[in-house]
Amino acid sequence: MANPSIEKAVAHAHAQRDEYMTHYHELLRIPSISTDPAHKEDINRCAAWLVDELKRIGFNNCQAIPSDGHPVVYGEWLEAGDDKPTVLVYAHYDVQPVDPIDLWDSPPFEPTVRDGKLYARGSIDDKAGVWVNLKAFESMFAVDGKLPVNIKILFEGEEETGSPNMLPFVQQHKDLLKADLLQISDGGSLPDQPLIIYGARGIVDAEVTVTGPVRDLHSGVYGGIVQNPVHVAGDIIASFHDASGRIQIDGFYDRVKPPSAAELKALEESLKIFLPDWEAESGVKTWWGEAMGTLGERATMLPTLDVNGIWGGYQGPGVKTIIPGQVKFKVTMRLVADQDPNEIKALFTAHVMRFASDTAQVEVHASPGSWPVTMLFDSPEVEAIHRAFEATWGKRALMVRTGGSIPIMGMFQRELNMPITSLGFGVGENLHSPNEFLWIEHFYRNIDTAIHFYYNLGEITK
Known part of the structure; x- marks a missing residue:
């Protein structure tokens, strides 16, 4: 009534x-x-x-x-x-x-x-x-x-x-x-x-610094005997995912809560509305990471790790034959239900620090993050x-x-x-x-x- x-x-x-x-x-x-x-x-x-x-x-x-x-x-x-x-x-x-x-x-x-x-x-x-x-x-x-x-x-x-x-x-x-x-x-x-x-997903952002020599060096003199920090940064970044897109940090998925059947059904309905906009805005015709789950799951229900930017060494016109002294890159990680940003921050830091050595210093500065x-x-x-x-x-x-x-x-x-x-x-x-x-x-x-x-x-x- x-x-x-x-x-x-x-x-x-x-x-x-x-x-x-x-x-x-x-x-x-x-x-x-x-x-x-x-x-x-x-x-x-x-x-x-x-x-x-x-x-x-x-x-x-x-x-x-x-x-x-x-x-x-x-x-x-x-x-x-x-x-x-x-x-x-x-x-x-x-x-x-x-x-x-x-x-x-x-x-x-x-x-x-x-x-x-x-x-x-x-x-x-x-x-x-x-x-x-x-x-x-x-x-x-x-x-x-x-x-x-x-x-x-x-x-x-x-x-x-x-x-x-x-x-x-x-x-x-x-x-x-x-x-x-x-x-x-x-x-x-x-x-x-x-x-x-x-x-909504939570987030942890971090900046990684890899330092080699105290200054940029001539690659003709020091190439082969001084480790290049850009190469180390590349190794770190390459270690984050396997070929399927799964994040390779130990324990990263341990607390991920799987969605319910009702949530998956709602996700399927919402994707019908949002997918055309995603395609138009991104210009992407083939999506990445299919082995991880459906497109909707990957976009909203699974955690991510993305490198947002990287800088170091010479980036001007022509060639400059150097071994850079330092390189930095930024990362954001999106977290899903039951993941703890403090734990993810610690797991990420431990993973990256494995690449530190006598020839390359590695530092990680991560934010406190926010909860999903x-x-x-x-x-x-x-x-x-x-x-x-x-x-x-x-x-x-x-x-x-x-x-x-x-x-x-x-x-x-x-x-x-x-x-x-x-x-x-x-x-x-x-x-x-x-x-x-x-x-x-x-x-x-x-x-x-x-x-x-x-x-x-x-x-x-x-």
Whole structure:
């Protein structure tokens, strides 16, 4: 039976569309660029603006909480009852820089509507995640005077800088952030297909330095008696994979969790959508590593090791007959469910250091890395999202694992130890690029989706 509160809240949101869009333009005009110190006051102004908006809507304990970097916006409404779940809603209000500015067709912080699209920096990444949630809550408050679940708001101000201060913030505020579910509102869907991202790979990056002689040497004098560090680097790189593509570092796959049959089926469906884009973007006609697994498994469910760059010796025109003194190369390793970045860092370092000798010094500098994340795949909370999309988009969402890394999600999972779902609202193109735009039709539709989702969650008892 239809929930009359849903119908009323959706009707209210439709009646307020012009007002909601007008106020969204106000938010988009704030140049909350987190990477540029020149915009620190804009970041603070944006945080204060959102605090005021939370108070106006009806949230309590609204504040811009200081961190070691930019402030974190927090608000709560905890009056749905102890039998209702508490949902921690995450999005970020900071945005990317706008360079190159001359490639924008309209000013990046002056929202402009053209052909059903709203152009502005942050319009999809991720002020859409902030605003769609707030307008859904406002619509529910307007018709019911309450929310169907308990809500805690967590809007970050430095996601675009890599969230350098979120770990200590979360560690210091675990009681404040305690909840039954973390709902991530970053990212979005395709224009004709809703998506739920339920997994992302972790990452460890490293730089390897191989040093031979104290300086570049004449190869006619020292060739054959001084080991060439470029050759050693080549040996190290060649040792990383066998001919099938399998990584040859001892213990690398020991903790890899195999996907379930349901995940493999979802992967097969998602590949039908994404493969044409991969082919068009890469220009590759024949894919590598077939012996390791299906294309989708290799792209999202198996770990990788890639050399990202190498430099050393002479690289100018013509010939310079030298034995280089030093060579360096960079590596990134993508990790999957149950792999530990600290363990992978140690295994990689041990593997590379086997090539050190009296004639070649080897050094490894690796980052702490980030953890892979696996969110809810088949649960009442995910079904609540599917039902919301069915009601507003006319179809269920496609469950997607990304081959990339979303470090903050892995951190949240380990530190807060709570189930995580993903419901992004940014449907558009050119995020991080000039002429970022949001499809206006989908923006309004996603407010309806959010309303349905939270009412659906309210049917789940603890």
